[in-house]
Amino acid sequence: MKRLTWLAAAAVALLLALAVPGQAKAEQAGGALRFTIEKTELVVGEKTPVQVQAPDGYGQIRKVPLAEADVVIEKPYLLQKLPDGTMKALAVGETDVTASWGEEKLTLRVSISADYYIGGGVQLKGVMYLPIQAFFAELGAQVTYLEASKTFQVKLGNDSIQLQKGSAAAVVNGVKTVMAGPVQTAGGSAVFPASLLRTAIGATLEWNADYQFMTVWQGKAELQIATERTQEILKNEKLGSLTKLIGKSYWVNNFDSKYRFKKVTIHDIEPDDDGGFTVVFKLASTGELLHTAFTNAEAIRSNLASSDQFLTADPRKTYKWSNAVWDKIANEKISVGMTKDQVRMSWGKPSDTSYSVVGSISVETWRYGSYTSSWLQYVVFTNGKVSQIYS
Template sequence: MKGLKWMLAAAVSATMFSQTGGTLHAAGTAIVDFDRGSYLLNDGTAWKQDVDNGGYTQLDFDLTEIEGGYGITTSGTLVQLQGKGEPQVLKNKTGVVHISGDYYLDKSGGLRSLGGNGNPVYTDIAKFADSGNGLVVLTKSGILKAGGFSEKIEQFSTSSEVTTLDGYSDSYSSVDDVAVVLQSGKVLLYNRFNFDRDNLTKYIPVTITENAADAKFDDEGNLVVLMKDGTVGRTGSSVADRYKLTESFQNLKGITKLISVYSQGMYVKTQDGSVASYDVQLDELEKLTLPGVTDLSLKMDKTNLTVGDKVPVQITEFWTGGSTRKVPLKDADLTIEKPALLQKLSDGTLKALAVGVTKVTVKSGSLSKTLEVSISSDDIITTGALIGGSMYLPVQAVFQQLGASVQYNGGTQIFSIKLNSTPVQLQLGSDTAVVNGKKIKMSGKVQTVDGVTVFPAALLKSAFGAGLAWNSSIQSMTITFGKAEMQVQTKQTALIYKKKAQGNLANLIGKSYWINFFDTDYRFQKVTVVDVLPDYNGNFALAFKFPSGQILNTYETSGEAWIRILADKEEFFTADPYKTYKWSSAVWADIKEGYVSIGMTKQQVELSWGIPDSKSAAVGSGIRVETWQYDDFNYVTFTNGVVSFIYTS
């Protein structure tokens, strides 16, 4: 197995894996392998460091080995643990027995590249190691080979004579050193420049020790050797000491396997089967423990919501060693105390469903964080009733806005309500409520008003602790649960608001007018103002009623404008024009059609065409000639007040 460079790995080991806070693994499990921040447990599960999101995730692939960002399952299938996307089983890579660097070995002896086309690079291989710049292989027939060396480094009697092998590259394209550990305990070190001068194809091995169990090169090319007695030594870095075990580690004892080695430290397996990290400079051996969550954060953009709001949720795990992980809502262990009020959505938000207060709790291991969320409603209920000085609330509308389910049995006249986890029963005609099995006497009976079944508002206070604020001036009640609130009004509330908004315009109601040019479809017809309709933004529409009962609704404008319009005789008359001007039916017919004819008076022309744009007059010899000009160069001339000439364009 090859992990990260020791400077990084040692820092992680020394600071990250103290088992404090909410550790997320089952009791009794032990770490048996370590690679690139990933841990393999004795139950086959692995803990993978999440490079993108931080923290760790548990993978259940039933693995036997992890190496180079990959894992091998008990069935011999390769699993890609690191890399882009989620970990995945590589179904086309089966029968795997070992992996090292960029290569894997299958049980048939085929050595294949992880990124290749699937064809073996070598066949008949028993063991191999990838130095990063070249391969070291041992064939099943016992031949030792390596890139950079000639065809054959050594011929052993059988491949089983070799227990482990490793290579080191000091160049970019070849292996410079090969170490072999034999069953006998002998460690042989081969260098590609150390060959027999009389036989250039024969390499001269140097025996490092006769009593070894394992050996690996560190990142500087020094050979780290595990002795059979569980101690560990290392060759020197000088030319003179390169083939000698010149360094021993006092506190490195009871070791059974070298997992990965570096110049500054190593990962090893100890006699108790656990994995430990060793710091060379400090001469300290520290058992690896799984990382854990030390703290947890739960945040929402806001916690005072309105029904219908969708609010994002941010969940962060703080891991030992300073690592953090952003946990998507879909993956979080999040519970909502009252799910009827708040809903978890797949887009990572929580949606407010109903009025009330609920707690949102997220857990990670033994840690948990809770936020209190208050939800109010902008939807005002308008079917309350004021009965005998007490406010009554509509059963269906109020409890449904609180997120309750409501069912009605027409036979028993009982409303069966479930508010969160609390069952409630209300019966039409009864003043007793049953809340969670307990009978509660109410201040009045459940009854029907204008087709809506209502109950005394005081029940919400006595049974559920609601706050009730009554505004008698507008007949409105605000119901609160902590910071959450909803509003219920009576039918009179809208009328009260309307009356206040109408102001002095309410005096117009009941007054009659006769339409002039305000609406040419209804000229000279009588209408009566039956309503003043405020838009509550400062404008009003009027509702006129004809004697036939037909209603004419107008456009909206300001109250001041309506006073001017109604007083403008071009728009409306305040008296019946037929009675004011007793003209013939023929004249009235022309006026209504907008005709002007010779012989009409000024008053008749004004009623037919309206007030002119301009007037001019001349007087002479007792005769007055007056001309009125209208739009589009239309003219009417009067001689002594009677139409004598008409010009239309």
């Protein structure tokens, strides 16, 4: 199960609401012993400095290197001492850390949360289920699956949990307990009822109905588990009105010459973390998916609204022109005798136009390109048809 990290920082912040702060250091002193942990609320992967001070052989207080200090981590699968004098958070949960000197003992509690969320959660018949292997791995547990008995054996420190596929009975530290539903497979992973965690590890569960995810608390430590709906809701929030474009069909005009006049349907729109979007077009003729990046929502709307870029109907059905004319248009060519619609279809909207009428003769001139560019062309229409092309 992968950690989900594709969402924008703002959306993740809204979802997680972790506020794992740069908390003031925790310190205890008793007699001659002093014990300090710079931060006691960490996120997985974070390190925090640790300091132990105790008397030396001459009665002077000195700093004791962590590697030499008598410091015991209650749950070493959550927190690890490092040679550089820091401790590193390994998994989600809470653990006591005790420093000793002689008869003196000082204890501080460290809480470790995840600043990401995992997927795989699912609502089944009103019961929230969590993925067995992905969830317990985040807590630092060892999970073993026995194929013969279809049983998951979870070892979390001194605690053990047994879960069997198809069974609503769990065994926690040797004691059988009935869950809110059976262990089953959802989304390709084995899942179990989250409510078991209340009795199994003393967790508190919090359901977010707006975003369809669950937070599992162990003291101050927290982990979020998302459902498929979580991702859909967050994605739709980022897309806004762009969701209305999904499923709409267009015919490519000058947007991409390789697929000119081919029918495409907007198969999906994928937001990125920088405010941009990737539109996934599905080519009607082959089913091929074409991915095109746009910097913002307005760029998508303006391109789709421009007939130079996309058409809302099949132009070959709209305009009953000969194959010879369509061949020229497809190759972005024009010729004397073409109509204004044919020229516009071939070369697009002109940069500038001028118009004059003398008696029954109308003359219209279209300019393509600019005076400063390397390409400048004029197309003259007499009574609506091309009479001259010059540069």
